Amino acid sequence: MNDPFHQLDTTLSQVWQRLARGTKDRRASTRHPTLATLSETGPQARTVVLRGVDIPAKTIEIHTDRRSDKVAELTKTPQATLHVWDAKASLQMRLRCTATLKHADTEKWAQIPETAQRVYGGTPAPGHEISQPKAHDPQPNPNDFTIIYLQITQIETLHLGSDLHRRARFTAPDWQGHWIAP
Numbered sequence: 001m002n003d004p005f006h007q008l009d010t011t012l013s014q015v016w017q018r019l020a021r022g023t024k025d026r027r028a029s030t031r032h033p034t035l036a037t038l039s040e041t042g043p044q045a046r047t048v049v050l051r052g053v054d055i056p057a058k059t060i061e062i063h064t065d066r067r068s069d070k071v072a073e074l075t076k077t078p079q080a081t082l083h084v085w086d087a088k089a090s091l092q093m094r095l096r097c098t099a100t101l102k103h104a105d106t107e108k109w110a111q112i113p114e115t116a117q118r119v120y121g122g123t124p125a126p127g128h129e130i131s132q133p134k135a136h137d138p139q140p141n142p143n144d145f146t147i148i149y150l151q152i153t154q155i156e157t158l159h160l161g162s163d164l165h166r167r168a169r170f171t172a173p174d175w176q177g178h179w180i181a182p
């Protein structure tokens, strides 16, 4: 059987390969995962760009504005889930993570193109009411640039095969997989 989703070890390799592709290929299905956090009023979820994947370290990198709600939420409750629907592979991935935040990394900031720097900084801060869309003044500011590092602690996959739905769970530190009922 050549389908990688028929075995646990190759299912897990597919996850890492596909996540890695999302950091390089703007058109990859894994490019834009959903980051879920816990806010004071309940769960929150938003689309983000996958900026980096470190396979040996099992970490994911996301960039954001330090003043955004997600940073406040992760500061209070560092547990997060990253959700990815890879339509090309018919694969759902749910990654349980613990977040650490790195603010004002000037070395990393210098590597970001100027057009992309414009989304970090600006007045007023993200989430504040404005009179009209043009009333936001973008001022790139390295002090408002935050890197979210997500340490992955568990990966759950659901593959929609033509014959069967295959659901599996892989947990740190040994990442041994188990099939679970879909």
Ligand SMILES: Cc1cc2nc3c(=O)[nH]c(=O)nc-3n(C[C@H](O)[C@H](O)[C@H](O)COP(=O)(O)O)c2cc1C
Binding pocket: 032, 044, 045, 046, 047, 048, 049, 050, 062, 063, 064, 065, 068, 069, 070, 071, 126, 127
């Ligand atoms: C395709 C797409 C990619 C996005 N990528 C990011 C991102 O990498 N980082 C980010 O902070 N916001 C990103 N956003 C905006 C967020 O989805 C969200 O609207 C914003 O960060 C405010 O979220 P918060 O108030 O929950 O912190 C993206 C939105 C879209 C539609």
